[in-house]
Amino acid sequence: MKCSEFLQELTNYLDGVIDERTKAELDDHLAWCHNCYVVCDTTKKTIEIYRDSQLYELPEDLRARLRSAIVSKCQAKKKAGPERV
Amino acid sequence: MSTIQPKLSEPVSDELALVQAAKDGDVAAFEELVRRYDRNVFRIAQHITQNREDAEDVVQEAFLKAYGNLNQFQGQSKFYTWLVRIAVNEALMKLRRRRPERMVSLDEEVKTEEDSLPREVADWSPNPEQQYSQAELRDILTRTIQGLPASFRTVFVLRDVEGLSTEETAEALDLSIPAVKSRLLRARLQLRERLSRFFQRREKDGNGKSKIARGDGTQ
Numbered sequence: 001m002k003c004s005e006f007l008q009e010l011t012n013y014l015d016g017v018i019d020e021r022t023k024a025e026l027d028d029h030l031a032w033c034h035n036c037y038v039v040c041d042t043t044k045k046t047i048e049i050y051r052d053s054q055l056y057e058l059p060e061d062l063r064a065r066l067r068s069a070i071v072s073k074c075q076a077k078k079k080a081g082p083e084r085v
Numbered sequence: 086m087s088t089i090q091p092k093l094s095e096p097v098s099d100e101l102a103l104v105q106a107a108k109d110g111d112v113a114a115f116e117e118l119v120r121r122y123d124r125n126v127f128r129i130a131q132h133i134t135q136n137r138e139d140a141e142d143v144v145q146e147a148f149l150k151a152y153g154n155l156n157q158f159q160g161q162s163k164f165y166t167w168l169v170r171i172a173v174n175e176a177l178m179k180l181r182r183r184r185p186e187r188m189v190s191l192d193e194e195v196k197t198e199e200d201s202l203p204r205e206v207a208d209w210s211p212n213p214e215q216q217y218s219q220a221e222l223r224d225i226l227t228r229t230i231q232g233l234p235a236s237f238r239t240v241f242v243l244r245d246v247e248g249l250s251t252e253e254t255a256e257a258l259d260l261s262i263p264a265v266k267s268r269l270l271r272a273r274l275q276l277r278e279r280l281s282r283f284f285q286r287r288e289k290d291g292n293g294k295s296k297i298a299r300g301d302g303t304q
Contacts, residue, residue, distance in 0.1 A: 016088030
């Protein structure tokens with residue numbers, strides 16, 4: 001297996017959606033190819049860091065404000081009845 | 086090497102009942118759906134628009150549009166996937182309005198010079214995120230993901246940050262499954278490459294290459 005072939009399968013490999021035979025080939029490649037091992041390992045870390053990063057959390061006060069605006073507009077829509085085309 | 090563990094999502098068994106109640110005019114039921122997903126919609130919207138005010142608008146507009154079109158929701162997909170689809174469209178509209186000079190499309194095939202094999206293969210420090218303060222790390226992660234094309238960024242956020250499946254991401258973005266997979270691979274590799282500049286093992290850590298564990302990640 002070439003490194004380029006390994007990379008093509010990287011996403012499926014990390015997501016665990018490959019058949020046993022392909023997985024064995026990829027594991028074999030990883031066992032001797034240092035560069036692909038590092039790429040695979042640091043790609044996994046990249047995903048985990050972003051997943052755990054809590055970027056753009058919605059602050060509770062803003063959250064409450066947005067929700068009450070949404071709910072009051074929904075109530076207004078409900079009173080107005082179904083939209084006619 | 087172990088696989089990525091998907092984020093656990095809350096049980097959604099009562100969701101269809103909430104949607105049905107909302108369709109029948111129960112605003113409190115819809116409010117519960119808002120409460121369940123507003124944070125996700127906000128994150129997705131801010132990742133796409135890269136602007137906080139726009140993201141706030143998207144949250145309101147997406148939920149109001151969902152409420153007004155509840156009868157269109159047939160229940161073949163999850164409510165959340167349907168809602169994300171609406172939110173992504175609203176967010177892309179904002180982005181296009183703000184940057185009319187740049188065509189923003191999820192369909193475009195984005196070719197970038199970083200598509201070739203990774204160039205930076207230096208290993209990272211053991212706990213790279215701990216080298217930086219919370220604020221510094223947040224800044225690094227934000228700037229790095231903002232540098233990706235919108236079409237890659239959106240796929241990465243839905244799949245890897247929000248935990249949608251490949252199929253759900255394809256449905257929410259109206260893309261084919263191979264298109265989602267190809268964008269996801271390139272997004273992951275580009276982010277990895279860019280983060281390597283901040284996280285790679287420094288000289289004082291010793292020459293990491295000879296110490297790298299192989300195969301199962303154990304020494």
